[in-house]
Amino acid sequence: MAFLKIEHLEKSFGSTRVVKDFDLEIQKGEFISLLGPSGCGKTTVLRMVAGFETPSSGAIVIDDKDVVALRPNQRNIGMVFQAYALFPNLTVGENVAFGLKIKGVGKDEREARVKEMLTMIGLPDLGNRYPFQLSGGQQQRVALARALAIQPHVLLLDEPLSALDAKIRVSLRTQIREIQRELQITTIFVTHDQEEALSISDRIVVMNGGVAEQVGAPFEIYNRPATRFVAQFVGTLNLIEADVIAPESGTVRIGTTEISLGRPLKPGRVTLACRPEAVSLGLAEGRPLVLHAEIGEVHFLGAVIRVQARAGRTQLSLDTFNRPDTPPPAAGDKVQVSISPADLLVLEA
Amino acid sequence: MTDATLAAPAPEPVEVQAPRPRPSRAAALPLKWLGVAPFMLFALLFLIMPTIHIVLGAFQTPEGAFTLRNLQGLAVPQVVRPFMLSIKISVLTAGLGCLFGLILAAAVTKGGLPGWIRDAMLTFSGVASNFAGVPLAFAFIATLGRLGLVTVILKEVFGINLAATGFNLISFLGLTLTYLYFQIPLMILIITPALDGLKREWREAAEILGASGSQYWRMVALPVLWPSLLGTFALLFANSFGAVATAMALTGSSLSIVPIILFAQIRGDVLQDPHLGYAIAFGMIVITGIANLVYIVLRTRAEKWIK
Ligand SMILES: Nc1ncnc2c1ncn2[C@@H]1O[C@H](COP(=O)(O)OP(=O)(O)OP(=O)(O)O)[C@@H](O)[C@H]1O
Ligand SMILES: [Mg+2]
Numbered sequence: 001m002a003f004l005k006i007e008h009l010e011k012s013f014g015s016t017r018v019v020k021d022f023d024l025e026i027q028k029g030e031f032i033s034l035l036g037p038s039g040c041g042k043t044t045v046l047r048m049v050a051g052f053e054t055p056s057s058g059a060i061v062i063d064d065k066d067v068v069a070l071r072p073n074q075r076n077i078g079m080v081f082q083a084y085a086l087f088p089n090l091t092v093g094e095n096v097a098f099g100l101k102i103k104g105v106g107k108d109e110r111e112a113r114v115k116e117m118l119t120m121i122g123l124p125d126l127g128n129r130y131p132f133q134l135s136g137g138q139q140q141r142v143a144l145a146r147a148l149a150i151q152p153h154v155l156l157l158d159e160p161l162s163a164l165d166a167k168i169r170v171s172l173r174t175q176i177r178e179i180q181r182e183l184q185i186t187t188i189f190v191t192h193d194q195e196e197a198l199s200i201s202d203r204i205v206v207m208n209g210g211v212a213e214q215v216g217a218p219f220e221i222y223n224r225p226a227t228r229f230v231a232q233f234v235g236t237l238n239l240i241e242a243d244v245i246a247p248e249s250g251t252v253r254i255g256t257t258e259i260s261l262g263r264p265l266k267p268g269r270v271t272l273a274c275r276p277e278a279v280s281l282g283l284a285e286g287r288p289l290v291l292h293a294e295i296g297e298v299h300f301l302g303a304v305i306r307v308q309a310r311a312g313r314t315q316l317s318l319d320t321f322n323r324p325d326t327p328p329p330a331a332g333d334k335v336q337v338s339i340s341p342a343d344l345l346v347l348e349a
Numbered sequence: 350m351t352d353a354t355l356a357a358p359a360p361e362p363v364e365v366q367a368p369r370p371r372p373s374r375a376a377a378l379p380l381k382w383l384g385v386a387p388f389m390l391f392a393l394l395f396l397i398m399p400t401i402h403i404v405l406g407a408f409q410t411p412e413g414a415f416t417l418r419n420l421q422g423l424a425v426p427q428v429v430r431p432f433m434l435s436i437k438i439s440v441l442t443a444g445l446g447c448l449f450g451l452i453l454a455a456a457v458t459k460g461g462l463p464g465w466i467r468d469a470m471l472t473f474s475g476v477a478s479n480f481a482g483v484p485l486a487f488a489f490i491a492t493l494g495r496l497g498l499v500t501v502i503l504k505e506v507f508g509i510n511l512a513a514t515g516f517n518l519i520s521f522l523g524l525t526l527t528y529l530y531f532q533i534p535l536m537i538l539i540i541t542p543a544l545d546g547l548k549r550e551w552r553e554a555a556e557i558l559g560a561s562g563s564q565y566w567r568m569v570a571l572p573v574l575w576p577s578l579l580g581t582f583a584l585l586f587a588n589s590f591g592a593v594a595t596a597m598a599l600t601g602s603s604l605s606i607v608p609i610i611l612f613a614q615i616r617g618d619v620l621q622d623p624h625l626g627y628a629i630a631f632g633m634i635v636i637t638g639i640a641n642l643v644y645i646v647l648r649t650r651a652e653k654w655i656k
């Protein structure tokens with residue numbers, strides 16, 4: 001039985017539908033990310049769960065109660081905003097204690113709770129500082145402590161890391177995930193950063209144009225994208241145009257090379273797609289599709305080297321691991337690249 | 350600002366740069382300052398020199414010797430009473446201006462009204478906060494005076510006799526009402542940016558943490574606005590304290606507030622002592638100066654917070 005259920009949720013602003021027939025079931029303690037491009041309706045979904053926006057239709061059920069008619073202050077939900085949401089007139093400790101004070105929790109218990117929360121986020125000594133005396137990362141951690149202090153049923157985070165430096169972003173997302181696991185709190189995390197979503201979620205909802213295109217575990221989303229949009233939005237994708245020459249056996253021609261994909265295809269042209277790591281430089285066992293290519297840009301990323309190569313009209317990105325004893329290829333080198341037909345996704349036009 | 354404000358804090362003295370040896374710099378300097386020269390000249394002639402003149406005069410005998418007698422001369426009922434009255438009227442109009450201005454500004458910025466209402470209100474406030482002096486007094490006389498339009502309508506249509514209720518425009522209450530005409534808009538103009546500075550996230554964070562609207566205002570919004578509110582109060586106080594033209598035009602000399610007795614003093618019909626006049630003016634400079642200082646200090650404090 002799902003703990004949080006969203007059913008046929010719709011939202012229109014004026015005549016524009018920004019959330020369309022959105023369904024989602026979240027288990028207790030699950031960490032769900034809403035991932036999608038800017039303007040796809042992620043924030044709107046989150047704000048409807050929080051109660052800041054009223055759905056045009058549909059239901060939001062938390063712990064078997066339909067909450068749509070409840071005001072935000074009656075829903076017992078914790079929320080972390082993108083930035084600048086700490087009360088500037090209150091100290092860190094007072095910010096964290098705010099929700100408890102509203103609830104009428106006594107002073108001693110409040111103070112104990114604040115201490116516990118600040119220790120949890122790793123800032124036990126900053127209780128007396130004001131928000132403007134904190135770094136952005138510290139502010140967001142305090143915002144998390146403030147949201148969690150009231151022991152909410154559900155935690156909502158709307159791009160809480162997007163205003164921070166790359167380094168802090170990575171360490172803080174790990175910390176958020178650790179705290180979430182420890183408290184076993186049901187969480188919806190909004191982001192437009194696919195790496196962020198892939199790295200910390202139990203499941204990801206990929207949204208586009210107000211619609212949930214696919215819901216699945218990161219591994220599934222990345223390796224078995226359900227739609228062309230998901231395939232292109234999550235991770236880097238090589239697109240290869242091919243002509244189907246024998247539909248039943250799934251044989252296609254790419255440039256002058258012919259290969260069977262081993263599954264039936266519709267006749268005509270198809271677009272095949274594969275991840276950079278599914279393309280090897282040189283010949284490789286189990287990768288019988290071999291294309292002749294010329295090396296273009298070479299980006300040395302550290303452990304991984306991302307190489308651009310051109311095979312006829314097809315532009316390919318491929319990743320190889322850095323090996324200290326082998327220098328990377330250079331621009332202009334003529335090479336062979338190999339792909340396993342099993343790694344090729346067939347995208348509908 | 351409205352009205353003929355008699356005293357305002359003098360601008361910071363311009364730092365005189367030491368002449369540089371390089372001729373190019375020396376030639377560039379005057380050109381750079383040319384644009385602001387009219388302002389400097391104006392400030393010097395009409396603000397700084399008169400202020401210095403008044404301050405010096407307040408401490409001088411008619412013969413030019415140093416004395417504290419002028420300031421001691423302020424401690425007579427004819428002077429103390431107007432000062433008290435002026436302070437009273439300024440506190441009252443500043444307080445009411447702040448209250449109503451805040452409510453109106455909050456309604457248009459946070460009330461979810463269509464944007465054009467806010468624009469219309471701000472535009473009107475910009476005009477009204479500068480509407481003062483003779484035209485304002487005339488407008489009030491023409492509406493709420495003995496034969497004013499509103500007075501007549503109340504009487505003819507609703508049967509309410511304003512005069513019989515004891516209302517008299519040429520009175521403390523009347524003057525307060527008239528001052529509010531520019532005090533409220535001035536408050537709206539100044540407090541609207543501060544209200545815009547209240548982040549939507551604060552309200553929503555408070556709400557999701559369980560707070561009601563009034564708890565949010567009491568625990569977050571008002572404390573954040575507090576320095577701005579106090580600062581604006583000080584500014585409105587100074588604004589009202591220095592307003593002379595409106596008071597003159599409305600009441601003639603029947604209401605003894607400081608600017609009016611000062612005016613009388615300058616014309617020489619009451620106390621017959623120009624140096625006492627300087628002392629009165631000096632008193633006004635001190636009071637408005639303090640109020641302006643409070644405004645500036647509190648405003649910087651408020652800005653630091655909301656950063
Ligand atoms: N209050 C509103 N009135 C009108 N349109 C709105 C309102 N709020 C959001 N929208 C529109 O709804 C769409 C979805 O907005 P939403 O904020 O949910 O997107 P998002 O996925 O969170 O994007 P981002 O990544 O940029 O935050 C956008 O086209 C936006 O312009
Ligand atoms: Mg958003």
